[in-house]
Amino acid sequence: xxxxxxxxxxxxxxxxxxxxxxxxxxxxxxxxxxxxxxxxxxxxxxxxxxxxxxxxxxxxxxxxxxxxxxxxxxxxxxxxxxxxxxxxxxxxxxxxxxxxxxxxxxxxxxxxxxxxxxxxxxxxxxxxxxxxxxxxxxxxxxxxxxxxxxxxxxxxxxxxxxxxxxxxxxxxxxxxxxxxxxxxxxxxxxxxxxxxxxxxxxxxxxxxxxxxxxxxxxxxxxxxxxxxxxxxxxxxxxxxxxxxxxxxxxxxxxxxxxx
DNA sequence: ATGGTAGACCTTCTA
Numbered sequence: 037x038x039x040x041x042x043x044x045x046x047x048x049x050x051x052x053x054x055x056x057x058x059x060x061x062x063x064x065x066x067x068x069x070x071x072x073x074x075x076x077x078x079x080x081x082x083x084x085x086x087x088x089x090x091x092x093x094x095x096x097x098x099x100x101x102x103x104x105x106x107x108x109x110x111x112x113x114x115x116x117x118x119x120x121x122x123x124x125x126x127x128x129x130x131x132x133x134x135x136x137x138x139x140x141x142x143x144x145x146x147x148x149x150x151x152x153x154x155x156x157x158x159x160x161x162x163x164x165x166x167x168x169x170x171x172x173x174x175x176x177x178x179x180x181x182x183x184x185x186x187x188x189x190x191x192x193x194x195x196x197x198x199x200x201x202x203x204x205x206x207x208x209x210x211x212x213x214x215x216x217x218x219x220x221x222x223x224x225x226x227x228x229x230x231x232x233x234x235x236x237x238x239x240x241x242x243x244x245x246x247x248x249x250x251x252x253x254x255x256x257x258x259x260x261x262x263x264x265x266x267x268x269x270x271x272x273x274x275x276x277x278x279x280x281x282x283x284x285x286x287x288x289x290x291x292x293x294x295x
Numbered sequence: 296a297t298g299g300t301a302g303a304c305c306t307t308c309t310a
Contacts, residue, residue, distance in 0.1 A: 045301075046301090049302060049303085070302095072302070073303095097303050097304070097309090098309065099309095149309090187310095241300080241310085242299090242300035242301050242310090243300050243301090245299090285301080
């Protein structure tokens with residue numbers, strides 16, 4: 037079973053590129069982030085034509101997440117539990133049906149910049165809610181994959197120029213600590229477990245020639261419960277996609293499970 | 296040299 041995550045930076049602006057990638061990599065399940073549209077504007081028919089079921093938690097202009105699955109999805113949860121006043125669409129979860137069901141979440145964790153503002157507090161509070169919810173899900177002792185744009189650079193080796201990020205929310209000690217604490221609940225970071233080479237990035241900024249200079253960071257991650265990690269076969273970053281026409285600033289991350 | 300990119304949208308915000 038092939039799971040994938042990709043921050044597409046507007047699903048409608050990127051549709052041609054996204055569909056091209058779907059036809060090349062044929063994921064069974066795909067988690068999309070930053071779809072940047074409301075549910076009604078999501079191009080569901082284009083994905084249905086490729087054989088996917090669609091679940092969307094959209095938002096006007098900003099954010100927005102979606103799940104695409106070859107098999108029907110059950111128990112769809114829209115929005116991260118823990119704060120009913122949170123209006124940002126950054127979390128969608130569903131159980132992927134099949135002989136071996138897997139619960140999958142598409143996560144767009146808050147960026148948190150600038151750190152001197154309430155945005156950083158929102159990021160840390162959101163991570164705390166994610167921690168609590170992950171604890172609840174792990175207690176189910178089921179195959180589980182939390183995938184998405186975590187907006188956290190875990191280690192200095194996950195940035196081409198770590199010193200450029202010292203004042204940035206993505207590399208703050210608090211952000212990195214919260215990410216580590218999440219993993220310590222018993223989640224396996226798939227890329228670290230399988231490939232794990234340093235200088236492997238998932239994001240290159242549009243500005244300053246970041247891609248041609250390979251000035252990237254690794255901020256898109258897949259976290260697996262023990263019941264999913266037991267079946268982990270491969271985890272790869274589709275780096276080449278950043279060089280395609282009209283690219284997103286993020287590239288897809290693929291997880292293959294023997295399920 | 297105080298710039299630079301991209302997307303959505305009302306002209307500025309977010310990343």
